[in-house]
Amino acid sequence: MKKLYWILGLIALYFIGDRLVGYFFQQQIEKSQFRYSRMYAGNGEADILIVGNSRGLNFYQPYMDSVTNQNTFSLCYYSMPPEMAIVMTKDYIDQYPKVKKILVELTLIEMSDDKLLPGFATYMNFSPRVDSVIKVKDKQSWNASQLSHLFRYNNEVFQRAMYYRNKLDDDWYFDRTITEAFIQDAPNRSVTFKVNDTLIRQLAEIGAYAKTKGIEVYYIMGPFFPTYPVHNLDKLLARFTELTGYPVINYSRSIQDPYSFTDYLHANLKGGRATVDLMIKDGILNVQ
Amino acid sequence: MVFNSIPFLVFAGIFFPVYFLLKGRPRLYWSLLASYFFYAWWDWRFVPLILFSTYFDYEFGRIIHNSNEPKRRKTMLILSMIMNLGFLGFFKYFNFFIDSYIAMMQGFGLQPSVSSLNIILPVGISFYTFQSMSYTIDVYRREIPMEKDFLKFATFIALFPQLVAGPIVRAKDLLFQMGEDKKFSWTNLNSGLGRILWGFFKKVAIADSIAPFVDQCFQDPMRFGSMHLLIGVVFYAFQIYCDFSGYSDMAIGLARIMGYHFPENFKTPYFSKSFSEFWTRWHISLSSWLRDYLYIPLGGNRKGKVHTYKNNMITMLLGGLWHGANWAFVFWGFLHGVYLIVQRIVTPVWRKFVALVRLPKFLDDGIAMLVVFALTCIAWVYFRAGSMGLDSFHIANQILKIIASGEDFNWHSTFNKYQIIKGFLVIGVLLIVEVTNVRFQWNHLQLQKPAVRVILFAGALWLIALFGTFSSNAFIYFQF
Numbered sequence: 001m002k003k004l005y006w007i008l009g010l011i012a013l014y015f016i017g018d019r020l021v022g023y024f025f026q027q028q029i030e031k032s033q034f035r036y037s038r039m040y041a042g043n044g045e046a047d048i049l050i051v052g053n054s055r056g057l058n059f060y061q062p063y064m065d066s067v068t069n070q071n072t073f074s075l076c077y078y079s080m081p082p083e084m085a086i087v088m089t090k091d092y093i094d095q096y097p098k099v100k101k102i103l104v105e106l107t108l109i110e111m112s113d114d115k116l117l118p119g120f121a122t123y124m125n126f127s128p129r130v131d132s133v134i135k136v137k138d139k140q141s142w143n144a145s146q147l148s149h150l151f152r153y154n155n156e157v158f159q160r161a162m163y164y165r166n167k168l169d170d171d172w173y174f175d176r177t178i179t180e181a182f183i184q185d186a187p188n189r190s191v192t193f194k195v196n197d198t199l200i201r202q203l204a205e206i207g208a209y210a211k212t213k214g215i216e217v218y219y220i221m222g223p224f225f226p227t228y229p230v231h232n233l234d235k236l237l238a239r240f241t242e243l244t245g246y247p248v249i250n251y252s253r254s255i256q257d258p259y260s261f262t263d264y265l266h267a268n269l270k271g272g273r274a275t276v277d278l279m280i281k282d283g284i285l286n287v288q
Numbered sequence: 289m290v291f292n293s294i295p296f297l298v299f300a301g302i303f304f305p306v307y308f309l310l311k312g313r314p315r316l317y318w319s320l321l322a323s324y325f326f327y328a329w330w331d332w333r334f335v336p337l338i339l340f341s342t343y344f345d346y347e348f349g350r351i352i353h354n355s356n357e358p359k360r361r362k363t364m365l366i367l368s369m370i371m372n373l374g375f376l377g378f379f380k381y382f383n384f385f386i387d388s389y390i391a392m393m394q395g396f397g398l399q400p401s402v403s404s405l406n407i408i409l410p411v412g413i414s415f416y417t418f419q420s421m422s423y424t425i426d427v428y429r430r431e432i433p434m435e436k437d438f439l440k441f442a443t444f445i446a447l448f449p450q451l452v453a454g455p456i457v458r459a460k461d462l463l464f465q466m467g468e469d470k471k472f473s474w475t476n477l478n479s480g481l482g483r484i485l486w487g488f489f490k491k492v493a494i495a496d497s498i499a500p501f502v503d504q505c506f507q508d509p510m511r512f513g514s515m516h517l518l519i520g521v522v523f524y525a526f527q528i529y530c531d532f533s534g535y536s537d538m539a540i541g542l543a544r545i546m547g548y549h550f551p552e553n554f555k556t557p558y559f560s561k562s563f564s565e566f567w568t569r570w571h572i573s574l575s576s577w578l579r580d581y582l583y584i585p586l587g588g589n590r591k592g593k594v595h596t597y598k599n600n601m602i603t604m605l606l607g608g609l610w611h612g613a614n615w616a617f618v619f620w621g622f623l624h625g626v627y628l629i630v631q632r633i634v635t636p637v638w639r640k641f642v643a644l645v646r647l648p649k650f651l652d653d654g655i656a657m658l659v660v661f662a663l664t665c666i667a668w669v670y671f672r673a674g675s676m677g678l679d680s681f682h683i684a685n686q687i688l689k690i691i692a693s694g695e696d697f698n699w700h701s702t703f704n705k706y707q708i709i710k711g712f713l714v715i716g717v718l719l720i721v722e723v724t725n726v727r728f729q730w731n732h733l734q735l736q737k738p739a740v741r742v743i744l745f746a747g748a749l750w751l752i753a754l755f756g757t758f759s760s761n762a763f764i765y766f767q768f
């Protein structure tokens with residue numbers, strides 16, 4: 001009998017600790033200055049919203065803010081799963097209907113990591129949509145996060161939120177310059193787009209939802225390193241327009257300076273500024 | 289079936305209650321059957337291979353034991369070695385030697401007509417082969433008597449906790465525990481669960497958490513600067529330690545619940561102050577096997593300096609080759625051989641220097657630990673690259689070259705800082721537990737004080753929930 005008490009004691013202690021520490025972490029998340037925390041806490045108001053994976057970070061926000069004299073807000077995250085980007089964009093539009101433009105980086109549907117999805121469990125308490133996407137796409141993780149609240153914080157998203165607990169995440173850019181060895185090796189590497197119709201249609205949901213609120217949406221293909229082969233790029237762009245009716249602004253080969261890149265996929269600050277300049281030139285952004 | 293998987297939970301849930309319900313031979317039958325099932329979960333086709341080598345080693349052991357004729361005894365021993373090493377050589381090294389031969393011939397401008405075969409490596413073959421060999425050698429040396437009961441012998445070879453990734457438990461340590469009818473014991477259960485939980489933490493919260501960062505570094509080192517790669521290499525040192533020692537902890541814990549006592553396989557190896565000490569703390573069951581069945585029979589350190597160096601080198605080269613059919617593993621062994629030799633030469637000079645400058649002991653120990661750890665890490669680079677196949681030397685050299693260049697040696701240039709912070713955090717937990725364990729003996733403490741046990745178990749579960757990575761569950765040492 002005594003053994004049973006100890007076992008029950010262990011179970012009770014585990015769950016009490018789990019809930020208490022889980023509650024403490026949730027409090028910290030609410031106070032964090034990380035982008036999703038700010039958004040759900042009501043501090044994410046902006047004129048321009050940027051949606052994408054890590055390549056969305058190429059759209060260098062501070063420069064964009066200064067030249068357009070408008071506020072920007074980014075929902076970009078490394079290998080952001082498109083389903084999560086879509087629901088978070090909808091959450092953003094609902095919460096901040098005054099947003100005027102949404103810039104969507106198109107590789108969101110090609111360069112994402114589904115394993116990252118349960119990482120957003122950190123924000124499942126703030127959004128029924130986030131909760132629902134995780135429940136549908138990764139039931140096992142969802143169940144685990146119901147059983148253990150600590151499990152909701154077992155991810156990189158939470159760690160980032162803690163890192164930005166007391167400071168804004170506006171330093172989240174690529175500011176390295178690509179190495180010479182990497183430059184030389186570029187033609188030997190490549191990426192091939194899969195062109196998935198389902199994902200294309202899903203991404204078009206952002207445009208459709210924004211349209212109902214009178215918000216402009218631009219789908220943009222950000223720059224790639226000039227000598228880095230990208231296969232099926234034209235096919236993807238054509239298919240996207242064919243299925244959704246939205247044109248794609250193609251900057252994939254617009255930056256020829258190799259030193260404007262961090263690697264083959266990401267522009268650095270110099271490249272980021274150049275991308276913003278291109279958007280101004282093309283009338284996507286207005287200089288005020 | 290791996291220990292950190294749902295199928296194993298189901299397996300253990302059925303195995304243990306039945307195990308304790310049965311007694312005597314039925315329990316042995318059950319253990320053997322369950323162990324073969326455990327093995328067959330990977331590939332049932334290799335179960336006959338274990339049965340075959342078990343049967344023949346049993347027979348060889350019987351003949352060796354019963355014979356007083358030195359020549360006959362020796363012949364039987366040699367036959368046993370040929371059989372065991374023959375299996376190992378065929379399944380593990382055949383393609384390696386063929387490919388090396390082809391490459392060498394091509395180097396001379398010749399085109400040999402041989403080609404490699406499509407051979408599947410049976411999981412754990414290196415472990416159970418060495419275990420089986422130790423039995424026949426020990427019987428030959430008259431260090432142990434033969435085991436008369438085939439059932440006991442077969443169970444000793446196949447016992448599932450140690451079957452696929454060690455520890456390599458020798459007959460004198462385990463076989464004679466098989467006869468005892470072990471009763472269920474709460475002490476064993478608690479002690480075993482404690483070890484399993486700690487091993488599980490090491491595996492899922494440390495090894496698997498830092499694995500993606502390490503993988504990135506080794507897959508494409510050119511993308512990264514020196515600090516990023518240096519962290520990657522240090523992380524790999526902890527990844528392989530936690531992966532392998534975590535498995536050993538779980539194996540020891542499972543055996544403990546069954547009532548068996550397995551010897552320790554790791555004793556905080558990164559706190560070693562010399563390479564000879566390192567090899568008494570790292571994969572102890574293999575290093576002691578190599579010492580007892582290879583290094584000492586070669587003459588050990590009894591025949592002068594040059595012979596000692598030669599014996600060190602042969603032992604380490606073969607130890608490297610044991611890990612895998614790749615020259616990078618051999619080179620890893622070669623580096624450790626060099627370390628051991630250089631250590632023998634340098635240590636007397638260093639001791640004189642320490643005495644001369646009156647270097648405080650903590651500084652002396654600290655420097656020694658740091659040097660051993662750094663050089664071990666360099667060797668790990670080749671070891672890790674060796675697991676990747678053909679370009680292993682190129683990748684390893686590239687990584688070491690970038691680190692040595694000092695290019696981008698700053699925090700700012702690192703990628704995935706969050707993985708780095710998490711990595712250091714979990715490694716910190718590991719080091720704290722291992723350092724404090726010397727004083728507190730956590731496992732003994734939890735056995736004595738149930739309140740401590742409840743807190744430690746709950747703490748481990750919290751840490752696993754918060755830091756565990758559950759998407760991958762393969763163990764690095766399964767490939768060996």
